[in-house]
Amino acid sequence: MAEAAIELVGINKSFGAVHANRDIHLEVPRGTIHGIVGENGAGKSTLMSILYGFYQADRGEIRVNGKPAAINTPNDAIALGIGMVHQHFMLVQNFTVLENVILGVEGGALLKSSIARARSELTRLEREYGLEVDPDAVIEELPVGLQQRVEILKALYRGAEILILDEPTGVLTPPEADHLFRILRQLKEEGKTVILITHKLHEIMAITDNVSVMRQGQMVATRKTSETNVEELAELMVGRRVLLRVEKGENRPGDFKLSVKNLTVRDSRGVTMVDDVSLDVRAGEIVGIAGVAGNGQSELIETIAGIRKAVSGTVLLDGKPIDVTGTADPGELRDRGLAHVPEDRHYVGLVLAFEEYENSILGYHDHAQYLKGPFLNIEAIRADARDKIEKYDIRPANERLKTANFSGGNQQKIVLARELEKDPGVLIVGQPTRGVDVGAIEFIHKRLIAMRDAGKAVLLVSVELDEIRSLSDRILVMFDGRIVGERDGDASEGELGLLMAGVERQEAAE
Amino acid sequence: MSAPYAKLPAWADYGLIPLINLIVAFAVAGLVVLLVGENPFRAAVILVDGAFGRGQNIAYTLFYATSFIFTGLAVAVAFHGGLFNIGGEGQAYVGGLGVALVCLAFDGILPWWVNFPLAILGAAAIGALWALVPAYLQARRGSHIVITTIMFNFIAASLMVYLLVDVLKPVGSMSPQTRTFLEGGQLPKLNFLLEAVGFSVRSSPFNLSFLLALVCAFLVWLLIWRTRLGYEIRTQGFSPRAARYAGIGEARIIIITMMISGALAGMMALNPVMGDQNRLQLDFVTGAGFVGIAVALMGRSHPAGIVPAAILFGMLYQGGAELAFEMPSISRDMIVIIQGLVILFAGALEHMFRPSIQALFASISPGTTGLGSPKREGV
Numbered sequence: 051m052a053e054a055a056i057e058l059v060g061i062n063k064s065f066g067a068v069h070a071n072r073d074i075h076l077e078v079p080r081g082t083i084h085g086i087v088g089e090n091g092a093g094k095s096t097l098m099s100i101l102y103g104f105y106q107a108d109r110g111e112i113r114v115n116g117k118p119a120a121i122n123t124p125n126d127a128i129a130l131g132i133g134m135v136h137q138h139f140m141l142v143q144n145f146t147v148l149e150n151v152i153l154g155v156e157g158g159a160l161l162k163s164s165i166a167r168a169r170s171e172l173t174r175l176e177r178e179y180g181l182e183v184d185p186d187a188v189i190e191e192l193p194v195g196l197q198q199r200v201e202i203l204k205a206l207y208r209g210a211e212i213l214i215l216d217e218p219t220g221v222l223t224p225p226e227a228d229h230l231f232r233i234l235r236q237l238k239e240e241g242k243t244v245i246l247i248t249h250k251l252h253e254i255m256a257i258t259d260n261v262s263v264m265r266q267g268q269m270v271a272t273r274k275t276s277e278t279n280v281e282e283l284a285e286l287m288v289g290r291r292v293l294l295r296v297e298k299g300e301n302r303p304g305d306f307k308l309s310v311k312n313l314t315v316r317d318s319r320g321v322t323m324v325d326d327v328s329l330d331v332r333a334g335e336i337v338g339i340a341g342v343a344g345n346g347q348s349e350l351i352e353t354i355a356g357i358r359k360a361v362s363g364t365v366l367l368d369g370k371p372i373d374v375t376g377t378a379d380p381g382e383l384r385d386r387g388l389a390h391v392p393e394d395r396h397y398v399g400l401v402l403a404f405e406e407y408e409n410s411i412l413g414y415h416d417h418a419q420y421l422k423g424p425f426l427n428i429e430a431i432r433a434d435a436r437d438k439i440e441k442y443d444i445r446p447a448n449e450r451l452k453t454a455n456f457s458g459g460n461q462q463k464i465v466l467a468r469e470l471e472k473d474p475g476v477l478i479v480g481q482p483t484r485g486v487d488v489g490a491i492e493f494i495h496k497r498l499i500a501m502r503d504a505g506k507a508v509l510l511v512s513v514e515l516d517e518i519r520s521l522s523d524r525i526l527v528m529f530d531g532r533i534v535g536e537r538d539g540d541a542s543e544g545e546l547g548l549l550m551a552g553v554e555r556q557e558a559a560e
Numbered sequence: 561m562s563a564p565y566a567k568l569p570a571w572a573d574y575g576l577i578p579l580i581n582l583i584v585a586f587a588v589a590g591l592v593v594l595l596v597g598e599n600p601f602r603a604a605v606i607l608v609d610g611a612f613g614r615g616q617n618i619a620y621t622l623f624y625a626t627s628f629i630f631t632g633l634a635v636a637v638a639f640h641g642g643l644f645n646i647g648g649e650g651q652a653y654v655g656g657l658g659v660a661l662v663c664l665a666f667d668g669i670l671p672w673w674v675n676f677p678l679a680i681l682g683a684a685a686i687g688a689l690w691a692l693v694p695a696y697l698q699a700r701r702g703s704h705i706v707i708t709t710i711m712f713n714f715i716a717a718s719l720m721v722y723l724l725v726d727v728l729k730p731v732g733s734m735s736p737q738t739r740t741f742l743e744g745g746q747l748p749k750l751n752f753l754l755e756a757v758g759f760s761v762r763s764s765p766f767n768l769s770f771l772l773a774l775v776c777a778f779l780v781w782l783l784i785w786r787t788r789l790g791y792e793i794r795t796q797g798f799s800p801r802a803a804r805y806a807g808i809g810e811a812r813i814i815i816i817t818m819m820i821s822g823a824l825a826g827m828m829a830l831n832p833v834m835g836d837q838n839r840l841q842l843d844f845v846t847g848a849g850f851v852g853i854a855v856a857l858m859g860r861s862h863p864a865g866i867v868p869a870a871i872l873f874g875m876l877y878q879g880g881a882e883l884a885f886e887m888p889s890i891s892r893d894m895i896v897i898i899q900g901l902v903i904l905f906a907g908a909l910e911h912m913f914r915p916s917i918q919a920l921f922a923s924i925s926p927g928t929t930g931l932g933s934p935k936r937e938g939v
Contacts, residue, residue, distance in 0.1 A: 357804055381807025390805070398805045401798045408791070413806040415791050424787050 053116060055080040055212050055243040056101065056132075061110035063096055070096040072267040074110070078212075078260075083234060083244040085254040085275070088264030089287055089487035094247050097264070098214050102134045103127040114212075133205025137217040139197050143190040147183055147200050148172070151207050168207065175206050179236045180229075194343070195226035202233065212243045219253060220484075223342040224515060224547035231257045249488065251280045252516075263287055288489050296495040299503070301523045304333035306369070307476050307507035308354070308388075313363030313374065315349045323349040324360075325531035331476065331507040336498065338510045338522030338539075340546050346531035347511040348393055351478050354509070355390040356380040367476060384413055389469035391462075393480030393511065399465040400453050407435035407449040410468050438467035443493070459490030466497060476507045483517060495521060515543055515550075568921055574865060578858055578906060580913050582872075585905035589898040596889050603883060603890065610882025611875035615759025617882070619751060619766035623836070625867075625874030626766075627652075627845075629773035630828035631852025632870050633780050634821045636861035640784050641817035642797035647694060647709030648825040649849025650716030651687040655826025657723065658682030659833045660738055660840035663745030664728075675744050679834055680772070680827060687826015688819040690716065695818030699811035705818070713849070724842055737841040747835040767835030769827075773870075776824060777863035783820070793817050825849060854903040857910060869906075876902065 054077045061074040070093045078084045088094045099105045101112065103121040112119050114130045121127050127134070141150050148168055157164045172185050183192070183199050192200070198218060205213055215234075219227040234244050234257060246258060254261050255275060262272040263286040271286050308331040315324035324346045331337045339347050352358040354365055356378040365372040367386055372378050380390070392398040400409045411420050411431055420431050435449040442463045444456070453461060462482065469477065479498065483491045498521055502508055512518050518525055519539065527535045527549040535549040568577075590600035611621045631648045638645035645651075662679040670678075694708035724736040733739075747768040751761040784790040796803040796813045803810060832844045851873050858872070859865030880895030905912070 355805075356807070379807050379809075380805055384807065392805055394801070397799050398801045401795055401802050403798045404794075412795065412802065415788060415806065421788055424789065425782075426786055426788055426791060428786070 053080055054078060054113070055115060056245070057113040057116070058097070058101070059111040059113065061097065061100060061107045061112070063100060063105060063107050069267050071100070071107070074269050076262055076269060076272070078243055078245060080115075080243050081238060081241050082259040083238055083246060083257055085246045085248065085258035085261040086264060087247075087249060087251065087254055087261060087283060087287055089249070089489065092264040092287070093267040094264050095216065098134070098216060098245070098247060101127065102132060102214065128208050128210070131209055131211035132214065133208060133210025133212070134214045135198065135201040135205060135216065135218060137220065139194075139201055141189045141197060141200060144188060146186050146188055147192075147203075148185045150189060150200055151185075151204050153204075155208060171207060172203060175203055178240065179206070179233055181206075181233060193226075195222050195229070198222070198230065199233070210242070212245070213237065214245045214247070216247045217249070218246070219248065219250060220513075223550055224543065225551050226342075227253070251283050254283065255280060265289055284488060296492070296499055296520055298499045298521075301335050301502060303335040303523070304505060306330050307333050307367070308509065309364075309366040309369075310350075310354065311364045311366075313350070313353065313365065314361045315346070315353050315358060316361050317349065323531055324353065327363075327528075327531070327533055329509075329526055329533065331509050333475075333507050334502055334505045335523040336502050336508040336510055336521050338512065338518035338525045339528055340515060340518045340525055341511075341513070341528035341550055343513045345528045345550075347528050348480065349531075350528070351390070351393075351480050351509065351511050355388065355392075355478055356383045380413065381416065384472070384474075387475035389472060389474035389477050391465050391469050391477070391479045391482060393484070395458075395461055395465050400461060402452070402454040404453055405450050406439070406444075406453055406456070406464060407432045409453050409464055410435040410438055410449070412468065414468070414472065438464075438471060441471075442467040457487070458485040459487045462486050462494065463490065466494060470497060470501065474506065476509070477501055478509045478511075480511045481513065482510070483512075483514065491517075515546060519543065519546070568918060572917065572921065574860060574862070577910075577914060577917060578860075578865075578869075580917070581858075581905045581910065582902065584913075585898075585902045588905070589901045592894065592897055592901075593890065596894070598887055598889055603887060606886045607879035607883045608875070609879075610886070611879030615751075615754045615761040616764060617878060618759060619754055619761050619764030621871065621874040621878040622750075622770055623764060623766045623831070623874070624877040625870040626770040626773045626831045626835075627828050627848040628851050628855045628870035628873050629777060629867055630831070631825055631848050632855030632859060632866040633773075633776055633852075633863065634823075634825035634828075635852045635856035636859070636863070636866060637780060637784070637793075637824060638817060638821040639856060639861045640790075640797045641793040641813060642800065643698070643814065643817060643821070644706050645691065645709055645818065645821045645825075646706055646853070647691060647712045647822070647849070648828075648852045649845055649847070650709070650713035651690045651822040651825035652828040652845045652849050653713075653716045653720055654690045655683040655687040656829035656833045656840050656844060657720070658684070658686035658826060659829045660728065663741040663834060663838075664738060667742040667745030670744050672744055672746060672748065676747065676768070676830075676834070679745075679830060683826040683829050684823035685826075687829075688823040690826070691818040691822025692815065695815045695822075698818075699814040705814075717843075721842065724840065728840065738839045741834070741838045745834060746838050747830070749835075765832075765836035767831065769831040769835045772827070772830065774867070776827065777867055780824070781863045789816065825852070828852075851899075851903075854906065857903075858906040872902075873899070 056078040058074055058076040061071050063071040074097060086094050096105065100107050103124045103126050106122060112121055119130055142153065148165055151172065152164050152168045169185055176182050181199050181203055183196050189197060218230060222230060237244060248254060258275045260272060261275050261283065263270050263283060265287060310327060310329045313324055313327045314322065317323050327350060341347050349358060353360050353374055357380055360374040362375060365374045367388055372383065396402060401412065420427055432449050439447045439449060444460050444463045482494050486494065498508060510521060522539045525537045525539060525541055525546065526533050527546060529550060529552045537546065593600040593603045610617055612618055631652060634648050635645055659679045659682055662675055662682045666675050690712060694705050694712055697703035697708050698705040728738045729736055730739045750766050750768060750770055751764055754761050784794065792808045792813055795806060795808055796810060800810060828848055833840055855866055855869045855873055859869040876899050880898065883890055884892045884895055
């Protein structure tokens with residue numbers, strides 16, 4: 051084994067009563083790609099934050115290239131050659147690529163010389179690692195895949211020898227992810243060390259040399275990737291056997307519950323986001339919409355749910371029209387049996403500052419069962435919330451806890467419980483498992499299948515191709531606001547990936 | 561990944577942090593007093609004694625506090641809806657018109673206890689209408705409510721000058737004010753309350769509207785935390801997108817919230833106009849609308865915080881006046897500086913000491929949920 055680029059010895063970190071990292075040992079050999087997997091809250095982020103200097107460990111030692119290192123701030127980490135690419139990019143949206151790269155390392159009051167230096171350095175890095183990106187492009191005009199490259203360039207420009215990537219593929223298309231992996235392999239060949247944090251096990255299998263599994267703050271196992279498999283890793287992560295693919299029987303589609311015809315939606319700037327889209331969802335089927343984020347899926351489901359106005363087109367719910375170009379209102383649609391689990395649970399599906407029980411009625415707060423005249427029937431609402439907490443195994447089981455203090459998976463369960471318990475005929479679901487841990491994913495998927503089997507119509511939007519493929523009875527692919535293809539639920543990932551990337555149908559079939 | 565953030569226990573959030581802010585404000589104010597060559601400790605004693613030393617002083621302190629409770633509640637209600645109502649000053653000013661019109665019309669015919677509810681309605685209605693225009697412009701045209709409410713303060717001031725000079729002034733009078741209201745337009749004093757607990761009060765403007773202010777504080781709590789409308793207002797305030805998702809009409813909430821806010825600000829006029837001067841005068845609001853912003857900030861927009869915060873500012877007004885009288889080198893302007901420092905530290909710099917206190921709590925008290933609660937929020 052090569053010399054360790056990073057060695058963590060007995061790292062402990064507590065936040066109050068929470069022991070986030072417990073006696074962690076980790077050795078990352080130089081020139082390897084090392085995966086770290088674990089459920090949400092397993093302590094991966096805390097560990098990486100300690101390594102990058104956001105937090106300090108209570109106990110334990112960090113060794114970089116064999117030497118003990120004191121990393122108190124990110125600047126210390128950068129000086130030691132550690133770079134980090136965050137899940138949420140830290141880029142100035144209206145700066146150019148070059149300006150973002152030199153941000154913080156301008157090296158003088160005047161920018162001219164440092165920009166020139168950065169430009170030549172970027173050209174070198176691009177050549178060496180295949181990190182092509184136009185240095186003068188403005189960040190907000192770049193697709194996310196390229197924005198991520200800018201983040202990697204930033205780290206390399208600062209002399210990173212060890213690169214930490216936190217959930218890097220969450221926002222990428224399959225082809226973009228493949229490109230990222232090619233870059234990472236290139237980096238490895240040049241002798242750099244990569245630490246990859248992810249919850250996608252097939253990525254671990256595809257690219258890493260070694261993989262470490264964290265559970266409940268502890269490092270439970272480290273394996274050579276070639277000597278393990280997805281099932282073992284999943285079991286190590288969760289601590290029990292997990293069904294990675296939900297079991298579902300044949301579907302028996304019934305009546306048309308939701309029909310969208312020639313729907314066109316523009317955003318506030320007048321850009322066409324949904325372009326002449328038509329689709330049907332029948333009772334007892336899950337229709338999945340695959341596509342890279344930002345190709346109109348969000349706008350499509352928001353319009354159907356009454357949140358956004360359409361320019362033209364019709365939507366029929368149970369055969370009766372929804373006034374999507376005019377007065378459609380989410381409250382009215384709820385009363386007509388259309389439930390909506392929005393993509394963004396933090397700012398749309400929930401009010402994080404509310405206590406849990408307050409969120410358990412969001413959108414249904416005008417239902418008589420929750421009211422006493424103009425007053426909220428607090429007792430009834432709390433009792434109802436406690437029921438849902440029990441039924442959906444929401445943890446901690448405390449309806450008075452602030453919603454922000456629940457984990458992503460439990461927050462999603464709060465939304466799901468609220469929407470499913472009203473027994474809607476049509477369910478629109480956006481990104482049901484984004485940022486949700488493996489155990490909760492299984493639960494959520496089972497619930498969605500159960501809805502289908504109960505004869506409900508489910509329209510599912512997800513950027514997780516695996517999720518679309520394992521849940522959907524039919525798959526529609528959206529690209530640039532249009533539906534560019536329809537496939538059965540068992541379509542291959544490669545085929546869908548090409549459609550998602552906008553490759554024409556005929557070419558995809560070849 | 562979450563930023564370091566610890567949830568503080570309520571007593572620290574609502575008690576300790578305001579207290580620390582207050583102590584720092586007074587420490588800095590003490591330096592200013594030292595700078596003009598006076599003894600800051602003696603000044604503090606005079607200030608507190610001037611505010612609470614005798615029944616008389618307490619009555620004045622509570623009289624000022626009454627106005628601040630109304631304006632503080634007004635700002636707080638708007639805050640909950642995510643709106644920053646800077647227009648309390650103007651809404652209170654025109655609210656005085658509602659009080660005066662009722663009193664001028666009925667003071668000779670009806671007793672005060674009939675005129676009081678009418679005056680409440682008048683003040684609230686005109687205050688609400690004054691807030692309606694900026695609210696409508698925000699809801700329908702997207703004109704920023706901060707800008708429009710500020711502008712409406714100026715419009716209110718001009719309007720009132722015109723009305724008092726050209727319309728409401730009795731013929732032959734030289735001063736721009738209405739005639740004095742008869743007995744039917746005068747609210748009973750509450751001095752007896754203080755006398756009942758053993759203080760002696762010679763004469764003071766402390767009047768019935770103080771109790772109305774407390775009732776309003778309770779009603780605001782009820783509205784915000786116990787009604788469907790309050791739920792909708794808070795949803796809109798915390799997350800407009802969640803409100804849209806929940807089918808809560810944004811325009812409707814903005815308009816209703818601002819009208820409630822304006823009504824509360826308008827009712828502030830009852831205190832000086834019907835409770836004290838018994839006539840409508842120029843500039844009777846004297847900054848209470850703006851103090852309301854500080855009161856709401858310091859009281860964390862909760863009625864239980866607003867009432868004590870209003871009393872604190874009442875103390876600064878009353879005790880400050882005594883201080884200016886007792887220490888000639890401390891001018892009236894110095895008092896304004898001290899008030900400004902309290903607003904600065906309790907309001908604008910409210911969060912200055914929060915991170916360090918949170919870090920302290922996280923390290924000593926395992927009961928708090930801990931920095932970033934990584935076990936729960938995770939990756």
